[in-house]
Every structure is written in C-alpha cells, then in structure tokens.
Amino acid sequence: xxxxxxxxxxxxxxxxxxxxxxxxxxxxxxxxxxxxxxxxxxxxxxxxxxxxxxxxxxxxxxxxxxxxxxxxxxxxxxxxxxxxxxxxxxxxxxxxxxxxxxxxxxxxxxxxxxxxxxxxxxxxxxxxxxxxxxxxxxxxxxxxxxxxxxxxxxxxxxxxxxxxxxxxxxxxxxxxxxxxxxxxxxxxxxxxxxxxxxxxxxxxxxxxxxxxxxxxxxxxxxxxxxxxxxxxxxxxxxxxxxxxxxxxxxxxxxxxxxxxxxxxxxxxxxxxxxxxxxxxxxxxxxxxxxxxxxxxxxxxxxxxxxxxxxxxxxxxxxxxxxxxxxxxxxxxxxxxxxxxxxxxxxxxxxxxxxxxxxxxxxxxxxxxxxxxxxxxxxxxxxxxxxxxxxxxxxxxxxxxxxxxxxxxxxxxxxxxxxxxxxxxxxxxxxxxxxxxxxxxxxxxxxxxxxxxxxxxxxxxxxxxxxxxxxxxxxxxxxxxxxxxxxxxxxxxxxxxxxxxxxxxxxxxxxxxxxxxxxxxxxxxxxxxxxxxxxxxxxxxxxxxxxxxxxxxxxxxxxxxxxxxxxxxxxxxxxxxxxxx
Numbered sequence: 198x199x200x201x202x203x204x205x206x207x208x209x210x211x212x213x214x215x216x217x218x219x220x221x222x223x224x225x226x227x228x229x230x231x232x233x234x235x236x237x238x239x240x241x242x243x244x245x246x247x248x249x250x251x252x253x254x255x256x257x258x259x260x261x262x263x264x265x266x267x268x269x270x271x272x273x274x275x276x277x278x279x280x281x282x283x284x285x286x287x288x289x290x291x292x293x294x295x296x297x298x299x300x301x302x303x304x305x306x307x308x309x310x311x312x313x314x315x316x317x318x319x320x321x322x323x324x325x326x327x328x329x330x331x332x333x334x335x336x337x338x339x340x341x342x343x344x345x346x347x348x349x350x351x352x353x354x355x356x357x358x359x360x361x362x363x364x365x366x367x368x369x370x371x372x373x374x375x376x377x378x379x380x381x382x383x384x385x386x387x388x389x390x391x392x393x394x395x396x397x398x399x400x401x402x403x404x405x406x407x408x409x410x411x412x413x414x415x416x417x418x419x420x421x422x423x424x425x426x427x428x429x430x431x432x433x434x435x436x437x438x439x440x441x442x443x444x445x446x447x448x449x450x451x452x453x454x455x456x457x458x459x460x461x462x463x464x465x466x467x468x469x470x471x472x473x474x475x476x477x478x479x480x481x482x483x484x485x486x487x488x489x490x491x492x493x494x495x496x497x498x499x500x501x502x503x504x505x506x507x508x509x510x511x512x513x514x515x516x517x518x519x520x521x522x523x524x525x526x527x528x529x530x531x532x533x534x535x536x537x538x539x540x541x542x543x544x545x546x547x548x549x550x551x552x553x554x555x556x557x558x559x560x561x562x563x564x565x566x567x568x569x570x571x572x573x574x575x576x577x578x579x580x581x582x583x584x585x586x587x588x589x590x591x592x593x594x595x596x597x598x599x600x601x602x603x604x605x606x607x608x609x610x611x612x613x614x615x616x617x618x619x620x621x622x623x624x625x626x627x628x629x630x631x632x633x634x635x636x637x638x639x640x641x642x643x644x645x646x647x648x649x650x651x652x653x654x655x656x657x658x659x660x661x662x663x664x665x666x667x668x669x670x671x672x673x674x675x676x677x678x679x680x681x682x683x684x685x686x687x688x689x690x691x692x693x694x695x696x697x698x699x700x701x702x703x704x705x706x707x708x709x710x711x712x713x714x715x716x717x718x719x720x721x722x723x724x725x726x727x728x729x730x731x732x733x734x735x736x737x738x739x740x741x742x743x744x745x746x747x748x749x750x751x752x753x754x755x756x757x758x759x760x761x762x763x764x765x766x767x768x769x770x771x772x773x774x775x776x777x
Contacts, residue, residue, distance in 0.1 A: 204361060215334055253612070305323060456522070495531050706733045
C-alpha cells in the first residue's frame with residue numbers, strides 16, 4: 198500500500214512469491230479488491246472503439262457481476278482501465294465518488310459485484326483470460342499498481358485529485374510540467390507521399406506562423422510507401438529523403454524549429470528485411486495463417502533479444518540526428534500469441550512480459566536521450582492509461598480529429614487524466630474521419646483542451662486562415678500555463694446538451710478560461726446559460742476582451758448567457774480575471 202494523504206489517495210499492489218520447490222501457476226491476480234459494506238452505487242466506465250474512445254457511461258450496480266476490460270494485449274480502445282464508483286446523488290460538484298485507475302498498459306480486468314447482502318465489491322487487475330503466469334521456485338509475480346482516490350465533493354473534486362497524481366506523481370522527465378512545443382505533424386498533410394524537401398517546406402510554412410516543432414510521421418524508413426511494408430527496418434530511406442536524415446533535420450533546425458519523428462517499434466511487416474531474417478521474432482502460431490492487422494504483425498517484445506534488436510536499430514538512427522520528440526505508435530491489437538522460445542506457450546506470462554518489454558524499451562530510450570520528449574500513441578487512444586504516462590507524459594488522445602467528436606472523447610478522458618496528457622490537434626476540413634466541416638476557430642478552441650498542435654497541409658490555407666493560426670498560436674502560448682496546470686471543470690455533458698462547455702480555473706481562483714462549443718442550432722433558438730464552477734463567490738470577474746464584469750456567485754448560480762448566432766458549431770472562448 199501507498200498513501201498520499203492530502204489527495205485522499207491510496208495505491209495498492211501485490212506480489213506473489215513462490216517460496217516452495219515446485220512450479221506454481223497463477224491463474225488470476227487482481228491488484229486490489231475494494232468492498233463497500235453499505236450504500237447504493239453507480240458504476241461509471243468509459244467504453245469505445247477506434248476513433249471514438251472513452252465514451253462516458255453511467256449505470257446502476259445491480260445484483261450479479263459486471264465485467265469490463267481488454268483481451269487485446271493493450272489497455273485498448275474498447276475500455277479504459279479507469280472507473281468511478283459513485284453515490285446515487287453524486288454529480289460534478291457534490292456527492293461521494295471513488296476513482297480507480299490501473300497503472301498498466303496491457304490486458305486488464307475490472308469486476309464489480311453486488312452480492313446477496315447488497316454489499317458491493319470492485320476488483321481490478323490483469324486480465325485472467327489467457328493468463329497463466331508460471332512461478333518457478335524463488336520467482337515472483339508483481340501485480341501492477343492501482344491508484345484509488347476518494348472525493349466527497351463530486352466528480353470535479355475526484356478528477357482534480359486524479360489529475361494531480363498523474364501530472365506530479367506519475368509523469369516524469371523534463372516535460373513533466375513544462376509547456377509542450379506547439380507542433381505540426383506531417384501525416385494528414387502528405388501521408389506517405391513526401392521527400393526531404395516536402396518536409397522542410399512544411400516546416401518553413403509552419404515556422405512563419407509561430408509553430409515550434411515539425412514532426413515527421415510514418416514513411417521515412419525502410420521501403421515504406423504504404424502500410425504494407427517496411428516495419429521492422431529502422432534505417433533511413435535516403436533515396437526518399439534525398440540524402441541523410443541529419444541533413445533534413447539540420448534544415449528544419451535552421452528555421453528555428455524543433456524536430457520530432459514517428460516510430461512503431463513493436464511491429465513488423467511481412468515485407469521487410471527483419472521478417473526475412475528473423476521470422477521467429479514475430480507472434481505467429483506454427484501451422485496457422487496469422488491474423489493480420491494493418492498488414493502487420495506484432496513483434497515478440499516478451500523476448501529480450503527482440504527488444505534489443507529494435508532498440509539498437511532505433512538508436513543507430515537517433516544517435517546521428519538531433520531529435521527533440523518521438524511519437525511512439527502501436528497500430529493493432531496483439532493476436533497470434535506464440536513465442537518462439539522453449540517453455541509453456543500461449544499464456545499470460547508472454548503478454549505480461551510483453552508489456553514489461555515495452556516499458557524496458559521506453560525506459561532505455563529515456564535514459565539514453567533524457568531531454569527527448571516521448572508521446573505515446575496506439576492507433577490514437579488505444580493505450581491511453583496511467584501506466585503509459587510514467588514513460589510518456591502525453592498521449593495522442595484519438596485518431597479522430599473531428600472537433601465535434603473530440604468534444605465527447607475529451608470529455609470522457611478528462612475524468613481520469615489531466616489535460617497536460619491529452620494530445621490534441623487542429624486538422625483539415627472536411628475532416629478526414631467524418632467529412633464534417635467546422636470553422637478554424639472552433640477547431641482551435643477544441644484542440645486547446647489538450648496539448649496543442651496542427652495536422653494539415655498549410656499550403657492549402659488562405660492568407661486569412663494563416664493569420665488566424667498565428668493568433669491561435671499566440672493565444673495558446675498565453676493560456677498554456679492555465680490550461681496545463683489549472684483546475685479543469687466540466688460544465689456540460691456534450692452527449693446530452695446543445696452545447697459543450699468546460700473551464701480552466703487557476704488554483705488561486707483569480708483566472709478563468711471558459712470554452713463553449715454550440716453543438717446544435719434550431720429555429721427560434723433559446724438562450725443557453727453556462728454555469729461556471731470553482732470561482733470565488735465574492736470576487737468580481739472581468740472579461741479581458743470586452744471589459745465587462747461579472748459577480749462570481751452569479752456566474753456560478755445564474756450562469757452566463759451564450760450568444761444566439763446563425764451557423765453551425767460556433768465556439769466561444771472567454772478569459773476572466775478575478776478582482777476582489
């Protein structure tokens with residue numbers, strides 16, 4: 198057990214140690230079991246799918262067992278390893294609630310049961326399906342840690358405590374509290390179709406708008422012009438890049454920008470030199486045609502020699518170039534689980550050690566390049582968990598960059614994870630995932646509910662749009678300390694209301710950034726009033742743009758009216774400063 202008293206936080210883990218002289222097989226190992234002897238509770242969990250992760254769902258805890266979890270080898274797009282046990286009357290600003298977060302990036306299991314005496318029990322731990330951990334004499338199994346937070350004052354109170362423990366007690370490194378560089382990612386601008394000059398041109402256009410870092414996404418290595426080949430061959434395609442990568446990086450750096458690069462170390466393509474030389478490095482069940490995902494296979498990261506091979510390839514590239522940032526992706530679930538080693542096959546020993554292999558790879562990267570910033574990614578938000586945040590203080594929240602969909606994705610994410618961990622970008626319209634068109638302003642407001650950046654082709658923008666990006670970059674720089682470390686308040690449920698609203702409030706309650714997006718427009722539209730939270734009742738808050746003043750109690754009790762304007766998906770941002 199561990200305790201952080203001022204946050205009402207308890208951590209729990211378990212170690213199973215074999216002190217006998219015989220082999221023991223651990224078939225199930227929860228990290229914690231929490232009993233509620235009295236009370237009537239709801240379970241809040243966050244389900245989803247690729248491109249629509251962490252959807253909020255609240256349901257009564259009834260008699261019987263409710264199970265959620267992942268069997269995909271990762272924490273998954275389908276369920277978050279974070280849940281809330283809430284009293285029936287609990288809401289954002291009142292009521293008992295308990296947040297439980299599993300610090301593990303592999304398959305997990307969460308069980309909630311109401312028994313015959315109306316007691317409630319919650320268990321959280323590694324997934325017991327395909328789990329059979331072999332404990333040889335004198336060996337041990339370490340159950341990953343769980344963080345449990347109690348909040349007597351509602352969901353906002355619980356989230357603030359959970360945000361703090363992730364931000365300050367789990368995240369590490371230079372960028373733990375530092376403002377993240379405003380970046381542009383090459384993916385939605387050029388996909389696989391680029392050369393070195395194209396990348397430098399994107400950087401040049403971005404630098405003129407105040408963007409601080411260029412990230413070169415997929416396609417720079419091996420023979421990689423589509424998603425069917427090249428993974429596992431981590432050497433620079435100099436023909437495609439027009440020369441050594443160091444030359445491209447220098448040209449980008451000469452523009453005054455930082456440089457980042459995309460990797461996917463856990464995967465291999467059948468069309469690759471690595472697979473030709475070491476087919477045994479991949480998860481493939483002998484005698485069966487493997488199930489493919491994105492035309493790729495999982496490498497067996499439970500084996501040290503496989504991790505070493507990929508690490509050596511990666512560092513041979515990274516040692517020669519000045520990289521500030523890595524986007525580490527993982528684009529499929531783990532299937533075909535079979536390790537080409539002696540011993541027992543197809544059991545949880547492999548999947549558990551796989552996760553440890555990933556952690557080892559990332560720990561070694563951090564040790565070798567201590568000033569480099571790593572962002573996690575797994576087809577977007579498929580491995581968005583507090584365990585991964587120990588290695589990556591920021592994770593790409595979802596491959597879905599549509600501003601309206603992101604409102605719901607980021608809403609659910611905010612219950613257990615801080616804004617500083619949420620990768621969020623402004624992308625092109627029509628949106629590449631939905632075809633929806635939203636204004637650049639609306640996309641900017643939504644992306645500012647996370648670490649800010651761009652994912653579009655700047656060459657296709659008008660001068661007016663480029664000027665708006667310059668303004669957005671300046672605004673984000675100004676508000677970044679408040680966004681990254683302020684108290685986050687959910688002011689609406691975007692799945693139920695005409696508008697989505699949220700606010701960042703400084704801990705001293707003297708500064709507020711209110712954000713509102715209108716999701717619906719109707720004839721004879723009624724006025725929506727947004728009620729703020731976390732302000733000083735006695736303070737007067739001044740709108741820094743208009744100079745208007747508002748009483749703190751009135752903003753919280755009566756709310757502030759939103760304009761009724763023609764047009765879809767209008768967004769509003771208001772900066773308020775408190776004066777006693």
